[in-house]
Each structure stands twice: as structure tokens, then as C-alpha cells.
Amino acid sequence: MIISLMLFGRITLTYKTASPISPRNKLFKNMQGGSLPAATLSSYNDDKEANKMKIGTVKELKNHEYRVGLTPDNVMAYVKKGHRVFIQAGAGEMASFTDDEYRLHGAEILPTAVDVYASCDMIVKVKEPVAEEYQYLRPELILFTYLHLAPNPALADALLSSGTKAVAYETIEGRSQSLPCLRPMSEIAGRLSIQEGAKYLERPFGGRGILLGGVPGVERGKVVIIGGGITGTYAAKAAVGMGAQVTLLDISLSRLVYLDDIFGASITTLYSSETNIARSLAEADLVVGAVLIPGATTPLLIRKEHLKIMKQGAVIVDIAIDQGGCCETSKETTHDNPVFLVDGIVHYCVGNMPGAVPRTSTVALANTTLPYGLMIADMGLEKACELNEGLEKGVNIFQGKCVNKNVAESLGLEFTPPNELMQYKMRCASAI
Numbered sequence: 001m002i003i004s005l006m007l008f009g010r011i012t013l014t015y016k017t018a019s020p021i022s023p024r025n026k027l028f029k030n031m032q033g034g035s036l037p038a039a040t041l042s043s044y045n046d047d048k049e050a051n052k053m054k055i056g057t058v059k060e061l062k063n064h065e066y067r068v069g070l071t072p073d074n075v076m077a078y079v080k081k082g083h084r085v086f087i088q089a090g091a092g093e094m095a096s097f098t099d100d101e102y103r104l105h106g107a108e109i110l111p112t113a114v115d116v117y118a119s120c121d122m123i124v125k126v127k128e129p130v131a132e133e134y135q136y137l138r139p140e141l142i143l144f145t146y147l148h149l150a151p152n153p154a155l156a157d158a159l160l161s162s163g164t165k166a167v168a169y170e171t172i173e174g175r176s177q178s179l180p181c182l183r184p185m186s187e188i189a190g191r192l193s194i195q196e197g198a199k200y201l202e203r204p205f206g207g208r209g210i211l212l213g214g215v216p217g218v219e220r221g222k223v224v225i226i227g228g229g230i231t232g233t234y235a236a237k238a239a240v241g242m243g244a245q246v247t248l249l250d251i252s253l254s255r256l257v258y259l260d261d262i263f264g265a266s267i268t269t270l271y272s273s274e275t276n277i278a279r280s281l282a283e284a285d286l287v288v289g290a291v292l293i294p295g296a297t298t299p300l301l302i303r304k305e306h307l308k309i310m311k312q313g314a315v316i317v318d319i320a321i322d323q324g325g326c327c328e329t330s331k332e333t334t335h336d337n338p339v340f341l342v343d344g345i346v347h348y349c350v351g352n353m354p355g356a357v358p359r360t361s362t363v364a365l366a367n368t369t370l371p372y373g374l375m376i377a378d379m380g381l382e383k384a385c386e387l388n389e390g391l392e393k394g395v396n397i398f399q400g401k402c403v404n405k406n407v408a409e410s411l412g413l414e415f416t417p418p419n420e421l422m423q424y425k426m427r428c429a430s431a432i
């Protein structure tokens, strides 16, 4: 009976039953697909006045961070639903979005970050707040951004003591435990790894003077990609597109089967054994480190002694540097000074590669975060989390408690299950 009512769009309070097509599951299913579940969202708002929220974004302060949390299109999406959007003057400038564009799409421009934080219920950012932004955190503020709290106890303390509700892009989960808000940055870093690698292979940049695609009558450059996940696949696409010879190594046989199916004869796939890695390194002009073991430090697959068997002037782009790097001689660099030489091998180890292409990165990121941002704005964070388990996984800190198990374990904090805390809040709210 309940099921047939739901099929005809009648949403009632019975959704709290554990039906396999309960509204929570239904909405979660839609969100995992990455599309905006507008019809579903509006049906939830049928029986009550939709929430009206004030949403804002500020200029990023992290070194060489040129992305911005909201695009003009995002602004329009929020405004169309009755929310107000505030943008700090110049926030989108480095991603080539002008204040006028934001205004035309319905935003209100405020002169400083102080004004934006003070005016908004939810701040949508890109990177975690830096120390000078901690002063803006306050109870009930929703902070929606990348947080990477595990290595940042100072920020965790600031969030806990402020009472802010902090939602981290990187822990929001999609279908099959995918991380939908992390994926676009991996796609970008993968493509960039070949673009940057090709540049540093040029002699004036310290490389061995190889054009990856070659020319008729001249051998093409050899690209070796270790790790065939998201970054590795996008690196392979870019390298194949440039006309390079590509070898891709992974330890997951199912992944290798998949890659063999989609790339066919345009790449060589190899199981990532010590022997295959050493043989491939010896022949490589450009090596891309794209390995990840979720939650763990990256395994050191390229050791110092390997550099001796590599060609002088070859380039290693260690994308996995943000997790420690897969090359023993890697150390994190910045866009200011991205490369260094060890034993004649050029190392490129920028921990924030997508920051170099802020326009593309901003739009790609905004495409994935917008559906979640709209859910939060339309329903409030607690209700949105109740209806979407994937979003609930994104909440790291909630009103003075750490509600993400992995983050709590990494930082040695007490873990409080988010559903308990949020259901309690909701019961209070409905009682009022």
C-alpha cells in the first residue's frame, strides 16, 4: 500500500519505515547518479514552505589557489529556488568569472570576506579555511568545502570549538563507495600530468628533449603510467591523444581488463610487479605515478636505485604526492617551483595540480557539488543528510562533535554517529 502511494508521488511521513524504495533510498539513488533530482526535491517541499538560505563564497586564501566555490551558473540555480547568494568582490576573478557575471546571474556582491561570512548561513568554498579564516567560523554556520582534516588538527580544533557544521567534499560518497566530489579533480590531474610532463620533457625545462607524439620517421615518446584508476585513465587518454606509446600498470586485474577493453591496442597493460615496473621505467621518457590505496600512504614503487636505470632527462610526474607519493625521491612542490632534479631525472610533485587550471577545475567541481549544495539549502543540512546517506558521510564536524569515523580515528577524537546527533536536532526542531 505504501509502495503504491509512493510510486504515484505521494510523499508522506511513512518514509521512516525501512522500505527498499523509501524516499531516502530513492533520493540517494538519484544523487549517486550525479544528476540533480529536482522533481524529487520539490516533492519533499510540497507540504511545507521551502527553506530559504543565504549562501556565499569568498576568495580563496591558500597559496596559488585560484578556484572559486560557486560559478555564476551555480548562483542562478540557488536564486531560482528562492535562496540569496553573496559573493565576495573579485572572488571569481582568477577563474575568469567577473563580479558583473555573478550580478547578472542574481548574486549580491559584498566587499570583504567578513561581510560574506557574517551574511550567510552556508559558505561554499574550494579549499579548507586557512588560519586567518578561523575567526569567521561560528555556531550554525554550514561550511561546504574540501577539508582534508586528517593531517590538519589545528583546523579540526577550530571547527570543533566554533560549533560550525562542516561538510567535506572529499568524504561525500556516491554509488559503490565512489567519491563523486573528488573524482573531477583526479580527472583533471590525470590529464594535466601528461601536459606538464610533455612540457618538462622539453630541453629548456630540463628534460631530454622529446616530443611525445614524435613526427613521421621519428620514434614516439614512451609514457609509463603506474596506477590505472581515475587519474591513470585520464593520463592514458591524454597520452594516447598526443600520439605517445603508452604502458599502464596496475595490480587490479579487473581494472586492467576494463582498460584493455576501452583502450584496445592503443595502450599496453601490464600487471604491476617489481620486474614489470623496473623494465618499464628503463624505457620510459615520462612516468606518471597515479597509485592509490584508499586510506593508506602511497606504496613506494619507484625507488632511488630505479633512477639509475632510467634515461637521463626523463620526467616523473608523481600525482600521488598528496598521499605521500609513489617515488622514494619525491617531495611535494608548488606551482611556484614545480620541479627538481635527482640523479638527472626531473621530478614534478605538485600537490595541488588542478589549481593551475582554475577555470576548468572550478566548473568541474561546481558541477558535482551543486546538487548537494542545493539539497542542503532546500532542506537544511540535517534533513538533507537524513535523506541522503552519501551526503551524511560528508559531514565531518557537527556542532562541536566529530561525526566522521575515519577522521575521528586519524585525529584521535571521540566519534559521534551523525544520525544520532542530527535526528536529535530534528526532533527538537519539529517540537518547536
Ligand SMILES: NC(=O)c1ccc[n+]([C@@H]2O[C@H](COP(=O)([O-])OP(=O)(O)OC[C@H]3O[C@@H](n4cnc5c(N)ncnc54)[C@H](O)[C@@H]3O)[C@@H](O)[C@H]2O)c1
Pocket: 185, 186, 187, 189, 226, 227, 228, 229, 230, 231, 232, 249, 250, 251, 252, 255, 272, 290, 291, 292, 293, 298, 299, 301, 318, 319, 320, 321, 322, 323, 350, 351, 352, 353, 354
Ligand atoms: N596532486 C594532485 O593535485 C592530485 C589531484 C587529484 C588526485 N591526486 C591523487 O592521485 C592519486 C590517485 O588518485 P585516483 O583518483 O586515480 O585513485 P584511484 O583509486 O581511482 O586509482 C588508484 C589505482 O592505483 C592502483 N594501485 C594500487 N596499488 C598499486 C600498485 N602497487 N601498482 C599499480 N597500481 C596500483 C589501484 O588498483 C587503482 O586502480 C591519489 O593519491 C589522489 O589523491 C592528486
